[in-house]
Amino acid sequence: MSLLLQNVSYVYEQGTPMENTGLHPLSLEVKDDEVLAVIGATGSGKSTLIQMMNGLNKPSTGNIYYNGEDIFAEKYDRRRLRSQVGLVFQYPEYQLFEETVLKDVCFGPKNQGLSEEEAIGRARRAMRRVGLTEDYEERSPFDLSGGEKRRAAIAGVLAMEPKILILDEPTAGLDPEGREELLTELLALRRERQMGIVMVSHSMEDVARMADRIAVLSHGKLLMQGTPREIFREESGLLEAGLALPAACHILHLLKEKGLPVGTDALSVEEAKEKILAAFS
Amino acid sequence: MSIIRTEELTYQYKSYEEGQEQETLKQALQGLSFSVEKGEFIAILGRNGSGKSTLAKHLNALLLPSEGTVWVEEMKTSDEARLWDIRSTAGMVFQNPDNQIVATVVEEDVGFGPENMGVPTEEIWERVDKSLKAVGMAAYAKSAPHRLSGGQKQRVAIAGVMAMKPKCIIFDESTAMLDPIGRREVLRTVRELNEKEGITVLLITHYMEEAALAGRIMIMDRGRLVMDGTPRSIFSRRQELEALGLQVPQTTALADALRESGLPLSEGICQEEDLAEELAALYGRRKEAQA
Known part of the structure; x- marks a missing residue:
C-alpha cells in the first residue's frame, strides 16, 4: 500500500510563451506508515509536488499510482482518492467557514456521502484526536485561538479518515506550545492509525524530530532523499538548496x-x- | 529619549457569541506601561492570542486605546491631525509579503509610500535608491515583485517602509512565512537597519532564536506585559517561560543540559556562536591542565 510517483514532471502554462518548468522529472514513493518530510526553499516546487499526490495537479509527464492504480487513468475515482490521501493546505484555518466547529469538521465526511449520523461520529473522533474536547463542538470556529483553529481545520481532513495525510507547513505561525501539541498529536496519529504523513516544513528542528525520510527539493529538482541522519550530514548540499542545519x-x-x-x-x-x-x- | 511610550494602555472590544443575548467585553490589552528608547532592538514574544499584534497596531495608530495613552515621540496616537506623522515615524511590516506589495515594478512599489506623503519626485527617487540599497535589493529595482522569492519580497516591503524615513519599524511576524534562507536575509537586514541606520526595531516573533538576537525581550500573556529583560536573563528562566507557552532556544536547552552534566557554562546562553566559543575555551583550558 503506497503512493508512487514515477518520473513525474510539471510544466506551468505548457504550450504558451509563459511556459515554465515547476518540477523536473522525479520519482518518489510514500509508504503509508512513514513520515516523509519535503523540504526546500520557497519556489523549489514543494507545493506543486504535494498537490500532485492527491490528484489536484496533473503531472505533465509521468504517472502516479495509488495502491498500484494509475490515478489519472480515465475511470479512476479521484474524488475517492482525495478522501484517502487528505491534503491540509497552508494556513488551513482561513478555510473554516461553518457556524460551529462540529459542522465545519463534518463537511468533508458529508461530502463523501456519509449519513449525518456517521459524519458526526467521525467528526467527533477527529476532533478528540487533535485535542478539541466536546465543549468546542458548538463554538464558532472564528472564536478559537490560532492553534485551535489550525487543529479544527486538520480535524476536517482527518474526519475523512485518510490513509495518507499531507500537510503543507502545518506549524507555520503557531506559538511554541501550539507547535509542540500539534507535532505530538501527528506522531500519535501515525502510531495508532498506521497513517502515512507527508509534511512540508521550513523548520529543520521539526523535520529532524518527525521524519523517517526526507526529500530535498531545489529549483524544481529532487536534490536528495534519505533518512534525517543521511540528509543532515550533507551541510553544503543543504545550504545550496537554501536550507540550514x-x-x-x-x-x-x-x-x-x-x-x-x-x-x-x-x-x-x-x-x-x-x-x-x-x-x- | 524614548521613541515610544505607553501609559496604562488598555484595549477592549465587544464580542457577540452564539446563543448569548448580551455582548461580552473582551480585554485584549490590560494596563500596559512601558517605554522604548531610541535605537533599541526589542523582541516581543507570547503565545497566540496574547495581544502582541494588538499592541503593535497601537504603536502606529491602526488601533486606538480604549483607556490610557500611547505616545510616538511627542505625539499622542489619538491625535488625528498627526496621523501621517505618526505612521511615517513608526512603520510596520506584516507577515505575508504578498499582501504588502502594490505595484508591478519593485522601485514603484518602494516609492508608493513617499509619493502618497507628497514628497517631491526628485526626492522620492533618492529615497527609493537608498532604501533598496539598505535592504540589499538595489539590483532588483526594475524587477517584477511576483518574480521574487519570499525573503526578497519581504525585503522590498521593508524598503517600502524605509522610504518613509521611519525612526522605528515594527515587524509583526514578518519571517513566519519564509524559508530558512529568507528568514536569515530578513533578519540580517533588520539588524543592519538597527545597527547602521539607528532605526529602533520591535520584532514580534514565535522563533526563540530570533528573539535571542535582540537587546531586550518583552513577553506578553493575556494582554499583560509579564517579563521584560535581556535575552540572557529571560532565557535563564526556563520554567517560567514554559508556563507561558514558550520555550528556550535549542542552543539554551543544549547549554542547560551540558551544565547539568557538570560543564561550567554560564546561564542563559542563547546564540549558537556564544555556546561554541564557551565550549571551545573550556576545552582548551582542560587540555592545558591535562598537559
Missing part, C-alpha cells in the same frame, strides 16, 4: 571548526549533548 547539529559543526574532536551526527539536543560530553571525557 537544525540548531543542535549546527553547534557541533561550529565546534568541529574550532578544532574540538566531536562527531557532528546529531539530530536532537540530547544527542548533541552526548557528542559534546564524549569530547570532554
Whole structure:
C-alpha cells in the first residue's frame, strides 16, 4: 500500500510563451506508515509536488499510482482518492467557514456521502484526536485561538479518515506550545492509525524530530532523499538548496571548526549533548 | 529619549457569541506601561492570542486605546491631525509579503509610500535608491515583485517602509512565512537597519532564536506585559517561560543540559556562536591542565 510517483514532471502554462518548468522529472514513493518530510526553499516546487499526490495537479509527464492504480487513468475515482490521501493546505484555518466547529469538521465526511449520523461520529473522533474536547463542538470556529483553529481545520481532513495525510507547513505561525501539541498529536496519529504523513516544513528542528525520510527539493529538482541522519550530514548540499542545519547539529559543526574532536551526527539536543560530553571525557 | 511610550494602555472590544443575548467585553490589552528608547532592538514574544499584534497596531495608530495613552515621540496616537506623522515615524511590516506589495515594478512599489506623503519626485527617487540599497535589493529595482522569492519580497516591503524615513519599524511576524534562507536575509537586514541606520526595531516573533538576537525581550500573556529583560536573563528562566507557552532556544536547552552534566557554562546562553566559543575555551583550558 503506497503512493508512487514515477518520473513525474510539471510544466506551468505548457504550450504558451509563459511556459515554465515547476518540477523536473522525479520519482518518489510514500509508504503509508512513514513520515516523509519535503523540504526546500520557497519556489523549489514543494507545493506543486504535494498537490500532485492527491490528484489536484496533473503531472505533465509521468504517472502516479495509488495502491498500484494509475490515478489519472480515465475511470479512476479521484474524488475517492482525495478522501484517502487528505491534503491540509497552508494556513488551513482561513478555510473554516461553518457556524460551529462540529459542522465545519463534518463537511468533508458529508461530502463523501456519509449519513449525518456517521459524519458526526467521525467528526467527533477527529476532533478528540487533535485535542478539541466536546465543549468546542458548538463554538464558532472564528472564536478559537490560532492553534485551535489550525487543529479544527486538520480535524476536517482527518474526519475523512485518510490513509495518507499531507500537510503543507502545518506549524507555520503557531506559538511554541501550539507547535509542540500539534507535532505530538501527528506522531500519535501515525502510531495508532498506521497513517502515512507527508509534511512540508521550513523548520529543520521539526523535520529532524518527525521524519523517517526526507526529500530535498531545489529549483524544481529532487536534490536528495534519505533518512534525517543521511540528509543532515550533507551541510553544503543543504545550504545550496537554501536550507540550514537544525540548531543542535549546527553547534557541533561550529565546534568541529574550532578544532574540538566531536562527531557532528546529531539530530536532537540530547544527542548533541552526548557528542559534546564524549569530547570532554 | 524614548521613541515610544505607553501609559496604562488598555484595549477592549465587544464580542457577540452564539446563543448569548448580551455582548461580552473582551480585554485584549490590560494596563500596559512601558517605554522604548531610541535605537533599541526589542523582541516581543507570547503565545497566540496574547495581544502582541494588538499592541503593535497601537504603536502606529491602526488601533486606538480604549483607556490610557500611547505616545510616538511627542505625539499622542489619538491625535488625528498627526496621523501621517505618526505612521511615517513608526512603520510596520506584516507577515505575508504578498499582501504588502502594490505595484508591478519593485522601485514603484518602494516609492508608493513617499509619493502618497507628497514628497517631491526628485526626492522620492533618492529615497527609493537608498532604501533598496539598505535592504540589499538595489539590483532588483526594475524587477517584477511576483518574480521574487519570499525573503526578497519581504525585503522590498521593508524598503517600502524605509522610504518613509521611519525612526522605528515594527515587524509583526514578518519571517513566519519564509524559508530558512529568507528568514536569515530578513533578519540580517533588520539588524543592519538597527545597527547602521539607528532605526529602533520591535520584532514580534514565535522563533526563540530570533528573539535571542535582540537587546531586550518583552513577553506578553493575556494582554499583560509579564517579563521584560535581556535575552540572557529571560532565557535563564526556563520554567517560567514554559508556563507561558514558550520555550528556550535549542542552543539554551543544549547549554542547560551540558551544565547539568557538570560543564561550567554560564546561564542563559542563547546564540549558537556564544555556546561554541564557551565550549571551545573550556576545552582548551582542560587540555592545558591535562598537559
